[in-house]
Amino acid sequence: MGFFRNLGDIFQILRHVFRQVMSRPFTYFYPFEDREYPERTRGRHIHVREKCTACMQCVRACPNVAISIDKSDKHYEKDAALFFDYTRCIFCGMCTQACRFDALFHTKVVDISEGEREDLLYGPDKIETLDRDPLEWRGRRFR
Amino acid sequence: MSPDILDETTEIWFGPQHVSAHGWAAKLTLVGDFVVECDPNAGYFHRSAEKCLEFRNFRQGALIMERLCMLEAFLAEYPYVQAVEKIAGLEVPERAKVMRTIMMEASRIHSLQFWWGQFSAELGLFAMLLWPWVDREFFLDAFEELSGSRHAVSYSTPGGVKYDFNDKVLEKLDIAIARFEDRMPVMRDMLMGSPTFRARTEGIGQYTLKQGLKFGLSGPPIKACGLPMDLRKDAPDPNLAYDMIDWEVPVTESEEHPGESDAYDRMVQRFREMETSVEIIRKLLPLVPEGPIVDPKARGKSNRLPEGEAYGRVEGTRGISTLWLKTTEKAQTPYRAKIRGPCFNSYYSLKHLVPGAKFADFIVVFGSLDPYPGWWDR
Numbered sequence: 311m312g313f314f315r316n317l318g319d320i321f322q323i324l325r326h327v328f329r330q331v332m333s334r335p336f337t338y339f340y341p342f343e344d345r346e347y348p349e350r351t352r353g354r355h356i357h358v359r360e361k362c363t364a365c366m367q368c369v370r371a372c373p374n375v376a377i378s379i380d381k382s383d384k385h386y387e388k389d390a391a392l393f394f395d396y397t398r399c400i401f402c403g404m405c406t407q408a409c410r411f412d413a414l415f416h417t418k419v420v421d422i423s424e425g426e427r428e429d430l431l432y433g434p435d436k437i438e439t440l441d442r443d444p445l446e447w448r449g450r451r452f453r
Numbered sequence: 454m455s456p457d458i459l460d461e462t463t464e465i466w467f468g469p470q471h472v473s474a475h476g477w478a479a480k481l482t483l484v485g486d487f488v489v490e491c492d493p494n495a496g497y498f499h500r501s502a503e504k505c506l507e508f509r510n511f512r513q514g515a516l517i518m519e520r521l522c523m524l525e526a527f528l529a530e531y532p533y534v535q536a537v538e539k540i541a542g543l544e545v546p547e548r549a550k551v552m553r554t555i556m557m558e559a560s561r562i563h564s565l566q567f568w569w570g571q572f573s574a575e576l577g578l579f580a581m582l583l584w585p586w587v588d589r590e591f592f593l594d595a596f597e598e599l600s601g602s603r604h605a606v607s608y609s610t611p612g613g614v615k616y617d618f619n620d621k622v623l624e625k626l627d628i629a630i631a632r633f634e635d636r637m638p639v640m641r642d643m644l645m646g647s648p649t650f651r652a653r654t655e656g657i658g659q660y661t662l663k664q665g666l667k668f669g670l671s672g673p674p675i676k677a678c679g680l681p682m683d684l685r686k687d688a689p690d691p692n693l694a695y696d697m698i699d700w701e702v703p704v705t706e707s708e709e710h711p712g713e714s715d716a717y718d719r720m721v722q723r724f725r726e727m728e729t730s731v732e733i734i735r736k737l738l739p740l741v742p743e744g745p746i747v748d749p750k751a752r753g754k755s756n757r758l759p760e761g762e763a764y765g766r767v768e769g770t771r772g773i774s775t776l777w778l779k780t781t782e783k784a785q786t787p788y789r790a791k792i793r794g795p796c797f798n799s800y801y802s803l804k805h806l807v808p809g810a811k812f813a814d815f816i817v818v819f820g821s822l823d824p825y826p827g828w829w830d831r
Binding site: 326351401402403404 | 518
């Protein structure tokens with residue numbers, strides 16, 4: 311009986327090994343390959359200045375004081391300049407949930423690492439624009 | 454061993470740089486290859502979470518709680534949310550109750566899969582490190598689809614949950630569970646039947662039920678002794694959906710040494726925990742009712758809380774995790790929050806469990822109790 315039991319075990323192991331060999335790898339060749347991120351991905355933010363009313367709800371909701379606001383810098387009637395400190399941000403999503411005017415969103419851009427610390431302090435120019443399409447970067451392939 | 458070696462004792466620091474000691478250290482006194490004294494040291498992971506909670510309002514506090522133990526984020530944040538709901542007198546919609554419970558059980562499976570892989574690797578079985586971790590990725594995909602983040606989910610909020618289920622979330626959760634059900638029994642039999650695994654775990658880190666209770670253990674380490682002590686059944690939370698379905702508390706009663714548990718029994722117990730979690734999720738998924746996911750008045754009510762104190766607790770993966778919260782009149786932040794994690798007790802019980810064991814078995818005893826440094830250092 312022992313012989314047949316061992317044989318059964320070996321077949322079961324082989325079954326799993328072959329399944330693994332035939333399936334696609336679970337890892338990505340990262341900077342050149344990436345996966346599709348879900349709709350709700352909490353990546354870097356984007357600020358829609360036309361809709362902003364400078365209500366400060368995002369500043370109050372932030373648990374880590376990553377957002378500051380300059381009300382004197384106005385381009386439209388009610389808006390304000392937003393400064394994001396990504397050295398402090400934990401991407402919890404509290405600010406976007408607090409915004410009732412659809413002026414602050416998360417994007418799918420999750421790779422925002424920089425060489426210098428200062429580059430992570432996003433000023434109003436940087437936080438209002440996406441310098442690149444989140445899905446097209448460095449000629450990435452997606453699977 | 455020559456008699457000279459037996460006369461001398463050697464002190465060895467296990468950690469904090471050791472690969473298995475991620476944020477903790479224990480001073481071991483050895484005679485030859487045997488440990489005669491074990492002195493666990495806490496403090497390497499201290500982030501003053503209790504003080505941080507005093508500077509965050511009642512919606513932000515859960516974010517700090519989930520960072521205590523990222524592996525069971527859905528469960529770790531819950532005691533805080535529960536305490537706030539009790540003080541503010543918030544009512545949770547039915548849909549949110551069921552959704553919370555489902556995600557908490559999924560979190561439990563994911564946490565146990567991580568532990569299972571890690572524990573196997575600590576024993577030197579590296580193939581078993583990666584196989585459960587691959588299956589775990591599917592649960593993480595479901596969490597990411599639901600909340601937008603893989604680990605720091607920030608899901609529960611006072612009065613409900615933040616993110617609603619959609620078809621994609623349910624699909625990914627179904628894929629994860631189906632894959633788990635398909636592969637887990639094979640991997641379990643492979644691991645538990647392995648002579649290497651049995652030799653390394655049987656009779657190691659053995660304690661009786663009485664000792665376990667004296668150490669203050671809870672969760673799988675105490676259920677492995679045969680005591681069905683489970684908060685989900687003993688004190689069903691009205692804001693969770695465990696009482697909506699029939700399920701049994703998983704218990705392991707060893708035939709060879711009844712009323713005691715060793716590392717092997719605790720492994721068996723954790724596999725049963727995973728099976729129970731799958732059963733609960735399968736039974737709850739068709740019961741998700743329609744309706745709102747958060748109490749519309751919750752936002753206003755949780756801005757300023759009345760004076761009071763409350764005790765939030767949940768049956769976590771590693772045991773019972775609790776939080777005591779005290780507020781003053783019209784407070785925006787807690788006056789005091791006291792966290793009692795399940796792992797402080799299991800970590801310091803090493804002091805009594807390890808002496809007498811071989812040096813190589815130290816990590817087996819540690820791993821079988823599944824402590825997480827975030828829970829004892831706070």
